[in-house]
Amino acid sequence: MRLLRTAFMTLVAVFLALPLIVIAGISLNEKRFLSFPPEGLSLRWYGELFADAGWLAAVERSLIVATLAGLLALTIAVPIAYLLWRHGLAYAKALYGLGIAPFMLPPVILALGYLIFWTSAGNHGQLENVVIAHAIFLTALPLITTSLGFEAINREVVEAARTMGAGEITVVRTVILPLIRPYMLSGFAFAYVLSLNEYIIAFMTVGFTYETLPVKIFNALRYGYSPVMAVVAVLFMAMSVTIFGLIARFGDLPRLLGAWAAKED
Amino acid sequence: MRPAGDTAGTRAGHLAGIYPALMIGIFFLIPFALMLAVSVAHRVPDGFYEFAFEADNYRRIFEPVYLRTTLFSVGIAALVAAICIAIGFPFTYHLTRLPRRAQVLWLIFILAVLSLSEVLIAFCWQVLLSRTAGIGNVAVWLGLVERASSFYPSFGAVVLALVYLVLPYSVLVLYPPLSRLEPEIPEAARMLGASPLRTFFGTVVPVMRPAITAAAIMIFVFTIGAYLIPQVLGKPEHWTLSVLITDQAVFNANMPFAAALASFLMAITVVLVMAVLWLERRQEAA
Structure with a gap:
């Protein structure tokens, strides 16, 4: 067996x-x-990547989009998770559901919604189109991780701070933020990595004006293949492994992914 | 009784909720509502549309081509979900029984595969299944077959790559409930003399039924949203609704019909998910 x-x-x-x-x-x-x-x-193709302005530009664009989208997703997710934990209000629950929903829908639906939205708004192919679209799509990830983080906070610590006269903002800044920072960081990392690799939303929002790496790879795949694609894939893979490895090194990966309280071997 | 400072704190808390509510309202609910509105709009020949209220776009979905694609999309998503559960559930169960260090290494690996772009997955499998550089050549090299052949485009290739795409998700969805499963439950069954297989199917699977259902639904939805893999590894008859929606929106510039197809996809997804949940609940009550 x-x-x-x-x-x-x-x-x-x-x-x-x-x-x-x-x-x-x-x-x-x-x-x-x-x-x-x-x-x-x-290592010829590795050299070629770094000599090719087209590929490097696509890498740069993807890194910019992923960073901004990850940060924006975090700013949307953290207040919702906080409100839900602190006050448990019905509308915080509704916001939580709405924050998770975009990630649960087939992405092509969201992509089409944004295509129509940005066309109606007369805002064609701008960087912010894809940043906002990715941020909304991926809000679910920091929302889940930070909610786990809030759940892990011992409410007595917060009560103690309050009893000693700390106002809400002071409590958030000095007690709560340090405790949930690792969860925020990992939520950002998940959103970042998935944004980096997302195709259909990027294609429908800015596919023809702001070519991100997955879009460029697909175009390369269709209009003539180059081993540089594989190099990019290897580098991205290495980056994902490094990011998740760092999370595991400095945080509790099983706990972040929802395993019950840490248990030691 | 609440402490005095709390009402002010609550007010500050409510203020904190305005920003995410605005973001979600403007950038999720409005695009979504716009899409629904466009789905009943009237198409103007030059590629645009004017708002109207007509069902023509929806009527067109009932043409055989689109019905067949719908059935195919639902069928392949269900098949992939079944395969992923069959592999992912026992896999995740064993994963949660491993020492913590090994679990962490596995999780890093699975997260790395999960974050792999659908473009890259399609590309990798294209190479793996190709005539010139694919696994067929290994068979030749081993002397199993005379000449290597290409395994794509084909239905099998699409299913294989889709399983690869969503298997990591199924592991991550099953991981929390399985890691919380008390080891005492299977141990007790073993102690009472049940074989390992019987323990697994007799105690672990029944306890985990809701988790399995949830995971299957999630995989189903993820698979039905796949866009590149059916296109790269399948023949046109293996294309899913997602491919047709993108085609209509981007290449045919028929936004109203694309929106109608997308709304339809959304509706079947929701109906199927609710049907599964309802069946599950009914069985539980019985």
């Missing part, structure tokens, strides 16, 4: 890792066209 279990887990690991191995292989393949088995190892 134990053997069977290990075999099953290994099989899933292989399935999940297979495309990553392939893409790493392509990025290191010397030739432009793919062949099996791979011929020659080189």
Whole structure:
């Protein structure tokens, strides 16, 4: 049974890792066209990425969008999570539901809504279109993590601060914020990474004017393939692993993902 | 009795709620309402529309092409959800039984795969299933087949890549409830002499039924929203509603029909989700 279990887990690991191995292989393949088995190892395509203004610009755009969208999502999510925790009001619950909803809908619906919205507003292809769209789409992530953070706060600590005369704002600043900062950070990180990789909303809001990396990759895929795509994929992958690795290093990853209180081996 | 400072604090709290309410109202509810409004608008030939109230766009959905696509989208999403639960549930169960360190490593890996763009997933599987560089060549190399062949575009390729796309989500949705499952429950079953398989299906699965339903619904919705994979790895008959919606909106500039299709997609998603929840509740009551 134990053997069977290990075999099953290994099989899933292989399935999940297979495309990553392939893409790493392509990025290191010397030739432009793919062949099996791979011929020659080189870092040529990595060099090409850093020499290609088009790809670098797309990387830069994606990083800008993801950073702004992640921050904006955080500013929407934190007050909702706070209100829900502090006052438990009905409208805070409604806001929570509305904050989660965009992430639960098929993204093409949201994408189309924004296409119509920004066209009606006469605001074509601007950076803020995709930033706001991504922020609303991804608000669910910091909303979930910060809500977990608030739940973990011991209310007695807050009461103690209040008894000693601290006003609401002082309590938030000196007691609550430090306690939920890790949850805010991880919520931002989740939104950031998903924004970086999002295609359909970016395509429908600014696809033709502000080409983000996924859009550029898809265009490259359609109109002629280049191994530089694989290089970009490897770098993005490395970035995701680093970000989530850092969260795990400095925070409690299982707890952030909703596991019950930390248990030690 | 509330302390004196609390009312002022509550007022400040309410103020804090105005900003997110405005953001969500303006940038979620308005675009959404606009889309619904456009879905009944009248299309003007030059690619624009004027507001009206007509059902023509909805009537067009009932043409065989769109009905077939709808059925196909729902069917493939249900199939992918079933596969993901069949793999994801036992996987996540074992994952939560691992030592914490191993769990963390697995979670980092799964989050990294989850954050992989649909574009990249489509591209990776395209390579993996291709004739020139794909897994077919491994079979040739092993002497299993004479010549490598391409495995895409095909239905299987679409399903495979979709499972890859949403499997990480299913693990993350199942992870919290499974990690909270008391180890005493399966242990007791084992102690009473149940085989590991029987323990799993006899105690773990029934306790986790609501979580499984929730996960299946979420996977279903995520899959039905997939856009690139059906397009890159499938033939036109494997395209989903998402592909047709984008086509209508971006390439045919028929916004009203795109909006009607999107509203329709939304409606079936909501109806199916509610039907599953209702069935679940009825079974629980019985």
